[in-house]
Structures are given as structure tokens and as C-alpha cells.
Amino acid sequence: MSEVKLTVNGREVSRDVEDRTLLVSFLREELGLTGTHVGCDTSQCGACTVHVDGKAVKSCTVFAVQMDGASVTTIEGLASGATLHPMQEAFRNNHGLQCGFCTPGMIMMGVDIVKRHPEGLDDTTIRKELEGNICRCTGYHNIVKAISAAAKEMSTPAMAAE
């Protein structure tokens, strides 16, 4: 057992966990943050994507203890109050989901992609960047549309000033 202290969605948390506890299990089972999903459990599907210190990682393939001292953001931490994050809003407006299982990971990766491409995003780049996130319903078309729309929204001066 080890004590893990980290910041999750802006809140400091500390728990004693088994060393083998994966970050995704820590989030879901210790903190009750079940928005982060376990799809494949083999680090291929990306449903478990969260941000660690601002970077997308697959939370099913890191130990919670590895993240000691880190700042983690999950899908639950994106919206501000009742206002959805532009990426969430874009997924809703563009019908970027069907069953919704992959959606938390898609949205977290979408935010990461937009952050890494301040120069703007074309659809080919979005599809390439999504290679670690698998959706078995949509055929990706509306997911790509949603990320593209969010990228434009997130780069507008009003958002940048916030």
C-alpha cells in the first residue's frame, strides 16, 4: 500500500491504495468518478483518456502511485458549472456520439488535440490524431466534425481571454 496525493479536477485528494491500482480504477472506484471508462483495458481504445498535468494519457496504463503529486483532469472536470466545455457542446451539437461509451475519452483527447494545434486543424490531422481512440458506432465522421467545430470555438478571442 502507498499513500497517493494528487489533484483531481482542482480538488486535492489523498488515499491509501495498493501499488498495483491503476489510475482509472483509482478515479472510478476510490473517487467515484465513473465518467472515465474502461473499454479495452489494453491501452488501445482510449476510452480511459484523462489529462495529467495538461497532457492526455491512458489512465488504464498508469499506476495511481506514479501520478503522486500530479494534477489530473477527468471528463467531470471540463464543464464550468452548468456551462459545458466547448468540446462537450460541439459533440452535442454535431451528434458526435451514438452509444456514448467512447465519448469521455474522445472529448478529453479532442481537447488535447486542439491544444497541440494552435495553428488550426484540418480533418486529416484530426483523424490521424485520433488513432488511439476507437469508436465502434459512429464511423468517426461526426466526432471529427465536433472536434473541428470545437477547435474553431476554442480559438476565438473571447475564449482565449478567459
Add this chain to the structure above:
Amino acid sequence: MYATNYAKATSLEDAVAKLQAAEDGKFLGGGQTLIATMKQRLAAPSDVIDVTKIPELKGITVDADTVTIGAATIHSEVASSKEIAAAIPALSGLAGTIGDPAVRNMGTMGGVLANNDPAADYPAAAMALDAVIHTSKGSYPATEYFTGMFETALDDDEIITKITYQIPLKAAYEKFRNPASRYSLCSVFVAVLKNGEPRVAVTGSGNDGVFRVGAMEEALKSNFAPEAVTGIAVDPETMLADIHGSAEYRAHLVSVLAGRAVAKAG
């Protein structure tokens, strides 16, 4: 996953001491292979010792002839480093093809080289760019470091600290992926070193892991053109074979991809 103990090493000495004290310890880099393997119970170390916070394993240095990269450097850092892109664009380009964006935010160069997966990308760059693998005990030229599939010259308690690559006159990496797993089915790194020596290194296909193709290197000395290598065949006996591709198929890919890499290097 079986139970394990996790410890963060603060220095090389601390990491080695912790490993030696463990019953069956393993060094942990970014964990993108080791943790996945542990989840499948294909590995069950009693202890994992995280080496990624050790200062000696950090940093990127570029001088006139070489690029030196700390072993704990994650793939996304290599892929986005302006210094590396200016010195060896083929190397930063290669880093951007490893795994996927989230995997690249955790996986480390040292971890890849210590694991020596037969489909890993960095071993091809290390062989073609005449790299030196620096460790807690000394250093190895890449040609002596890779000793077989998942086998290296490292002792169990030896840690890779840095990797020094020669800046080539030109280089290119041509990656042919398995369309499902996205791992290399066959990939070829071609370089011309500053002394004029051409190098051709192949990953993903050899049944002993990464290898150089001497006949292609010889042919490129007198004629650095795709047609110099596309007619040179490698022995299917030395190739991996599985449901994704036969040995003959992979052998054929080596010639095709070597030609493409030479064309890309220009």
C-alpha cells in the same frame, strides 16, 4: 495484475540499490509496455522501480555532430523538439509515429530500447544513426547493444541514461504498419553518416529483432538511389512470420521500403 510494490528512484544509485534489494524487480519507464504486460500477467515483477524522475535521464543536447537524448524523455518531447527536428528530422518524425498521442505522453526512449521489442521504432534509428547507448555502467555502440528479440547487452541492474545519435548528412524512416495494431510490420531507417557511410536498418521484420542490411549499405555507397536497393533481397529465413505476414512477404517489404526510404532521404 498480480500485486507489486512501486518505488520512485531519486538517483541512479538509489534505483540500483532498490532493484538489488527487490526479490524480482524491474525498472519502470513510462510503463506503456511493462504495465500492459503486467495486466496480462505476462510479467509479474515483485517490485517496479520508477526511473523517470532521475535527473541524469533528462534533457536533450544538440552539438555539431550529435544529438543526445535523456532516456526518460517521452516520445512526444522527441517528436515536438525543434532542436531535434532541425538536426535529425527523421528521428523526430519517427517519434511521432510511435503508438498514439496518449502513449507518446508516457512512453520513454530508454524504455523502448531496454525492452527491444522486435517491432519497436527507435532501435532502427539507433542502428542507422550509429548511436551510443549510455548506461549506469558504461556505454555500448548500438551495433553491440541489440542482441536478439527482447534481448540487449544490459544487465538486470543496469539503467540506460542517455542515447547519443550521430547527425547524418541525410536520413529517412519508412514505416509500414500492421493496419490493425499500427505496429511496424516492417520499417526501414536509411541514413548517410557524415563520413559518407550509408546505413540501412530494419525493424518489425527480423526474427532476431532490428538488423542492418550490409548488401544494401554497400550498394548505396556507389549509387544512393532507390534502384540500388530494391533489387537486393534479404533471406526469408531471417524474417518473422505470423498471421499478419509470412516471412517471404516481410522479406519483400524490406526491399520495397528500403527503396522508399532512400527516395525519401533524397
